[in-house]
Structure formats: C-alpha cells, structure tokens
Amino acid sequence: MLQINTQDYTIVFNNEGFKSLNTFLAKNNYSKIFVVVDAITHQHCLTQLLQQLETETTIEVIEIESGEENKHIETCLGVWNALSELDGDKKSIVLNLGGGVVTDLGGFVASTFRRGIDYINIPTSLLAMVDASVGGKNGVDLGHLKNQIGVINTPKMVLINTLFLDTLSSIELRSGLAEMLKHGLIKDKKHWQELTELKNLTLKDLDRLIYDSVLIKKTVVELDPFEKKERKTLNFGHTLGHAIESFFLTEQSKTKLLHGEAIAIGMILACYISEKQLEFPAEDTEIIKNYLIKLYGKIAFSNNDIATVIELLKFDKKNEHGNINFVLLKAIAEPKVDCLVENELIYEAFDYYSK
Numbered sequence: 001m002l003q004i005n006t007q008d009y010t011i012v013f014n015n016e017g018f019k020s021l022n023t024f025l026a027k028n029n030y031s032k033i034f035v036v037v038d039a040i041t042h043q044h045c046l047t048q049l050l051q052q053l054e055t056e057t058t059i060e061v062i063e064i065e066s067g068e069e070n071k072h073i074e075t076c077l078g079v080w081n082a083l084s085e086l087d088g089d090k091k092s093i094v095l096n097l098g099g100g101v102v103t104d105l106g107g108f109v110a111s112t113f114r115r116g117i118d119y120i121n122i123p124t125s126l127l128a129m130v131d132a133s134v135g136g137k138n139g140v141d142l143g144h145l146k147n148q149i150g151v152i153n154t155p156k157m158v159l160i161n162t163l164f165l166d167t168l169s170s171i172e173l174r175s176g177l178a179e180m181l182k183h184g185l186i187k188d189k190k191h192w193q194e195l196t197e198l199k200n201l202t203l204k205d206l207d208r209l210i211y212d213s214v215l216i217k218k219t220v221v222e223l224d225p226f227e228k229k230e231r232k233t234l235n236f237g238h239t240l241g242h243a244i245e246s247f248f249l250t251e252q253s254k255t256k257l258l259h260g261e262a263i264a265i266g267m268i269l270a271c272y273i274s275e276k277q278l279e280f281p282a283e284d285t286e287i288i289k290n291y292l293i294k295l296y297g298k299i300a301f302s303n304n305d306i307a308t309v310i311e312l313l314k315f316d317k318k319n320e321h322g323n324i325n326f327v328l329l330k331a332i333a334e335p336k337v338d339c340l341v342e343n344e345l346i347y348e349a350f351d352y353y354s355k
C-alpha cells in the first residue's frame with residue numbers, strides 16, 4: 001500500500017485510502033461523522049466519498065461557501081453552530097473534503113470545538129494534496145490578512161486520492177503546482193526539474209510527483225513541527241506572496257489571484273533578492289523567472305501597489321520583534337531562513353519581475 005507514515009498520523013494514497021479510512025472509523029467508534037465541504041466539493045466530490053464510506057455511524061454534511069474570501073472566523077462560527085445543533089460531541093469526527101480552504105478552516109474548527117475533536121483531511125485540490133492537508137497547520141484569515149488565526153494540530157489521517165482532480169480546473173491545477181515547485185526549490189533540485197519538464201498536467205504524470213512532493217513536505221515538517229527553523233523554509237515565496245495575495249483580495253478593482261499564482265510571483269521576487277543578498281546564481285534566477293512567467297503570466301504592479309504590498313508585510317506570521325523575516329536561497333535546495341531585506345531591494349525585485 002502506498003502510504004507515508006508521519007510521527008503521529010498516516011498519509012494514505014489512492015485506492016487503499018478509503019479502505020484505511022473505513023478501518024480507522026470502525027476502530028474508533030465515533031458518535032457522529034461530520035463531513036465539511038464547500039459548495040463546489042459538495043457537488044463534485046461528496047458522492048464519491050459517501051459511496052466509499054462503510055459505516056453505521058450517522059453522517060452529517062456541513063457546507064461552507066467556496067473561496068479564500070470565506071476563510072474567516074464568521075464561517076467558522078457557522079460550522080461550530082452546525083456541529084453544536086447537530087449534536088456533535090467530544091467523540092465526533094470531522095472529515096474535511098475540499099481544497100486548502102476547507103482543510104485549513106475545517107481543521108481549525110475541529111481543533112477548537114469542545115477544545116478539540118478528531119479530524120481527517122481528504123484533500124480534493126492539487127494544492128491541498130501536496131501542501132495544505134499535510135503538517136497540521138490550520139486556521140483562517142483575519143479580514144484580508146492571511147492565516148493570522150490558527151493552531152498547529154495534526155489530523156488523524158490524510159487520504160490523498162488523485163481521482164478527485166478529474167473535476168479540478170486547469171487554473172486550479174496550475175495553482176497547486178506552485179507549491180510543488182516550491183518544494184523542489186527549497187529541498188530537491190530533481191523534483192523542480194521533473195516538474196518543469198512536464199508537458200501537460202495529466203494525472204498519470206502527476207501521480208508520482210504528488211507523492212514525492214508530499215514526502216518533501218512531511219520530511220521538512222517532521223524536522224521542526226512547531227516552525228522554529230527548518231519548517232520556515234516552506235514559506236519560501238510566501239512572505240511577499242501572501243502580501244500580494246492579501247493585496248489582491250482587498251482591491252476591488254483587481255482580479256483576485258489564486259494562492260499559487262501569488263506564490264509564484266513571490267518566488268521570483270525571492271530568487272532575485274537571494275541573488276543580491278546570498279549570491280544565488282543569476283542564471284538560475286533567470287531560468288526560474290522565465291519558467292514561472294511562462295506558466296502563470298505576468299501581473300502589472302504600479303509603485304503604489306508595491307508600496308501597499310510592502311506595508312502588508314508587517315502582518316507576516318514569521319515576523320519577530322518587528323522584523324520581516326524572508327526565506328531566501330543560497331542555491332536551489334539550500335534555503336536560509338530569517339533573512340532581513342531592505343525595502344529598496346524589494347522595489348528592485350519588482351522591477352526585475354516586471355522587465
């Protein structure tokens with residue numbers, strides 16, 4: 001059976017996943033099973049899950065609206081209320097069936113309802129499979145500020161079934177690919193290269209690469225579950241990426257950027273800054289920029305936009321004592337955490353991105 005064992009839970013892949021889930025549920029005698037979905041995964045993924053579940057336990061479905069703009073505390077309130085009204089108790093379990101918004105929010109709701117009940121992640125987007133569902137970080141945004149509220153609390157199991165990706169749009173697939181590319185850049189050059197050589201994002205090609213990407217994430221998290229050092233490397237591209245994502249969430253006049261699209265820009269900027277600050281090879285910056293821009297296109301930023309993005313950096317979760325801590329690269333797969341960066345260099349990096 002294809003699975004990855006972490007210190008406290010198992011990540012099970014494809015065919016065997018549902019069997020493991022049924023065994024786990026039978027063993028643990030839960031009082032109720034709550035499946036958290038968003039409107040879209042309700043439509044595309046729920047039947048597939050329900051057809052596979054073999055249990056006598058009552059199943060209730062709780063639906064939230066889809067999209068990052070709903071990853072906030074009011075949505076949690078709705079889910080907490082639903083859990084309470086549907087007689088959820090300490091021995092209930094939550095199955096999060098969805099993308100990163102559902103796994104982040106559902107994980108947080110489960111971790112806090114009655115001071116914490118069990119939960120399992122069943123990611124249905126590529127991004128959630130390779131990143132959000134693994135590692136136990138969960139939470140919600142505070143207004144437009146990303147992931148300000150949350151806890152680190154691991155799921156009881158993660159079930160990755162790539163068949164769910166059949167209904168995912170190519171734009172969402174591309175967004176997920178950004179986190180896989182990030183795993184390559186921080187930890188494994190071969191993974192980066194294999195991903196950049198993909199002609200199409202077909203399930204056949206992606207299957208093994210998803211496994212490899214999850215293994216990288218799991219390895220990094222296990223070195224440092226509470227993000228004192230190594231785990232920070234997973235934030236490569238995310239310092240500016242999150243600020244850019246927040247900026248586009250608030251600007252009514254701008255088209256919203258998907259998480260992976262914002263992170264792709266953040267990675268280009270971080271590579272340029274790495275080149276200037278840590279002698280990251282200029283030819284690699286150029287290769288990475290060209291590849292990412294070809295894949296994700298280029299977004300225009302005015303000087304005012306950049307100033308607002310820089311202003312948003314002060315809300316980054318990694319900040320300590322008022323300092324903004326960047327993850328940079330000395331080389332591909334050689335990250336350095338806690339790097340301080342002058343604003344002037346950030347403007348320069350945007351200039352490089354735009355040219």
Ligand code: NAD
Binds near residue numbers: 040131
């Ligand atoms: P998402 O959950 O919004 O999913 C993207 C879209 O795809 C949504 O509209 C969703 O309904 C839809 N969708 C999901 N599965 C589908 C399927 N099988 N078929 C059709 N449509 C489907 O966003 P995402 O990109 O999955 O995740 C982004 C979120 O993950 C962000 O909030 C980000 O902060 C978070 N994240 C968390 C971690 C972590 O460690 N906790 C890591 C990376 C990202």
